[in-house]
Amino acid sequence: MKIIGLIITIITGAFLVYAAADFPAWADPNSPASTYLSPYFIENSMKDTSVPNFVTSLLADYRGFDTMFETTVIFTAGLVCFILLRISGGKEPETSHYRHVLTGVTVTLKKGHKIPESEDFERIDDLWTPPDLIIKTGCRLMIPFIQLFGLYVIAHGHSSPGGGFQGGVILGASIILLAISHDLRTALEKMREKVVAILCPIGVSIYAGTGALCLLLGVNFLDYSALASVLHVDPIAARSHGIFMVEIGVGIAVMTTMIWIYNNISSAGKYNQGL
Amino acid sequence: MFWQIDLAILTLVVVTAVASLMVKDLLGAAILFGAYSFLMCLLWSIMGAVDVAFTEASVGAGVSSVFFVAAVFRTSRRTKD
Amino acid sequence: MAELIPTIIAKYNYWIYITLMMIGLYAMIAKNNLVKKIVGMNIFQTAIILYYVSIGVKKGATIPISTGGHGAVHEAVHAADYLNPLPHVLMLTAIVVGVATLGVALALCLRIYSRYNTLEEDEILAQIRKK
Numbered sequence: 001m002k003i004i005g006l007i008i009t010i011i012t013g014a015f016l017v018y019a020a021a022d023f024p025a026w027a028d029p030n031s032p033a034s035t036y037l038s039p040y041f042i043e044n045s046m047k048d049t050s051v052p053n054f055v056t057s058l059l060a061d062y063r064g065f066d067t068m069f070e071t072t073v074i075f076t077a078g079l080v081c082f083i084l085l086r087i088s089g090g091k092e093p094e095t096s097h098y099r100h101v102l103t104g105v106t107v108t109l110k111k112g113h114k115i116p117e118s119e120d121f122e123r124i125d126d127l128w129t130p131p132d133l134i135i136k137t138g139c140r141l142m143i144p145f146i147q148l149f150g151l152y153v154i155a156h157g158h159s160s161p162g163g164g165f166q167g168g169v170i171l172g173a174s175i176i177l178l179a180i181s182h183d184l185r186t187a188l189e190k191m192r193e194k195v196v197a198i199l200c201p202i203g204v205s206i207y208a209g210t211g212a213l214c215l216l217l218g219v220n221f222l223d224y225s226a227l228a229s230v231l232h233v234d235p236i237a238a239r240s241h242g243i244f245m246v247e248i249g250v251g252i253a254v255m256t257t258m259i260w261i262y263n264n265i266s267s268a269g270k271y272n273q274g275l
Numbered sequence: 276m277f278w279q280i281d282l283a284i285l286t287l288v289v290v291t292a293v294a295s296l297m298v299k300d301l302l303g304a305a306i307l308f309g310a311y312s313f314l315m316c317l318l319w320s321i322m323g324a325v326d327v328a329f330t331e332a333s334v335g336a337g338v339s340s341v342f343f344v345a346a347v348f349r350t351s352r353r354t355k356d
Numbered sequence: 357m358a359e360l361i362p363t364i365i366a367k368y369n370y371w372i373y374i375t376l377m378m379i380g381l382y383a384m385i386a387k388n389n390l391v392k393k394i395v396g397m398n399i400f401q402t403a404i405i406l407y408y409v410s411i412g413v414k415k416g417a418t419i420p421i422s423t424g425g426h427g428a429v430h431e432a433v434h435a436a437d438y439l440n441p442l443p444h445v446l447m448l449t450a451i452v453v454g455v456a457t458l459g460v461a462l463a464l465c466l467r468i469y470s471r472y473n474t475l476e477e478d479e480i481l482a483q484i485r486k487k
Contacts, residue, residue: 081460322412
């Protein structure tokens with residue numbers, strides 16, 4: 001297998017090197033990729049949408065249909081992780097362990113028995129290790145600032161690098177940090193499985209709903225200038241606001257998908273203490 | 276753009292890519308892959324693709340390393356190749 | 357040989373992208389461990405992103421954010437002053453979709469491990485043949 005792989009790799013590489021000789025010169029302003037479509041986007045982005053960041057206006061306005069289905073792909077990937085791991089692998093173990101927080105005594109119960117919910121006992125697993133106080137406190141202090149930065153990135157995607165994808169990943173990473181520094185059960189108390197599963201399609205629906213609203217107002221799908229009559233602004237500002245609405249939908253969908261995939265992978269679908 | 280920095284980072288990218296595939300410890304492979312992603316992020320910010328670099332810094336070097344570590348933690352850590 | 361060296365130096369980004377792509381392809385074909393195959397898949401994907409970002413570079417251009425800010429709607433914008441934003445947009449979504457598909461691949465790995473108790477390809481194939 002190694003020799004076959006090496007032969008295939010060398011042949012493919014030789015073809016690519018041969019093709020690379022015909023590529024345009026490095027950093028050529030007159031290369032075909034930079035002459036046909038992109039000058040229009042660069043020159044008209046400010047006039048059409050009043051968004052200084054060309055990448056954002058291109059992502060959510062000119063190529064909005066493409067981005068909508070990218071968001072759908074991300075949602076589908078989260079759903080596949082859920083179906084693969086949670087539905088088929090999430091069985092309750094035979095025995096469950098509870099730890100008395102003050103004394104550290106562990107109680108083991110057979111299947112079907114449960115300790116009533118109280119502050120004194122916490123549910124633990126076979127691989128339980130005492131959490132580190134410094135890491136717990138440090139992460140608890142950092143998480144609000146990370147979330148604030150995530151919201152800033154989503155809101156400032158118009159005039160600086162950022163947007164729904166990056167901000168959503170940062171917001172999701174803050175919850176993942178909570179799950180790593182404490183355990184998965186603490187993170188699930190803050191962000192329940194049901195909330196994650198409902199918010200993810202809601203994010204996609206906000207995107208598609210913005211497009212459908214434009215359709216109802218009598219123009220093409222995802223043509224945000226129609227929102228001017230609803231928002232009482234001129235059509236150029238309406239396109240800017242439409243991009244913002246879409247970015248919020250993308251941010252929610254990406255955030256919940258990252259949390260969903262992490263929850264399922266780190267606990268192999270059992271939703272116990274995780275990493 | 277300084278081509279010397281560009282060339283140095285491109286060399287390091289190839290080194291970390293080969294190292295993450297050669298190392299026998301899967302956890303080490305995950306961490307080396309995170310380093311690879313971060314070097315790629317530096318490369319793109321040198322080329323001026325700030326949005327792509329930002330995405331790669333948060334996604335490639337952050338979340339995907341965590342996914343790899345989680346998957347290695349749930350399966351085996353040692354490998355033969 | 358003398359005229360070959362300027363060509364190599366002028367397009368070194370392209371050569372590195374081909375090298376990385378071939379490293380990823382070889383890992384996907386020849387590596388025995390499934391997690392190593394997934395690492396190879398991600399290296400392959402990043403090489404393609406490197407290629408796309410490389411063709412968006414223009415000499416003497418700045419990052420694709422308008423320097424005028426919100427108030428400068430009526431100023432003329434010259435396309436030669438800014439990098440090509442189109443490859444950036446395509447690759448930005450590709451990275452996020454890539455991490456989502458990475459999650460799916462790792463979930464499949466976990467399912468394979470829970471059934472065959474190994475991630476080595478030859479051992480899995482031996483167990484399948486034994487049945």
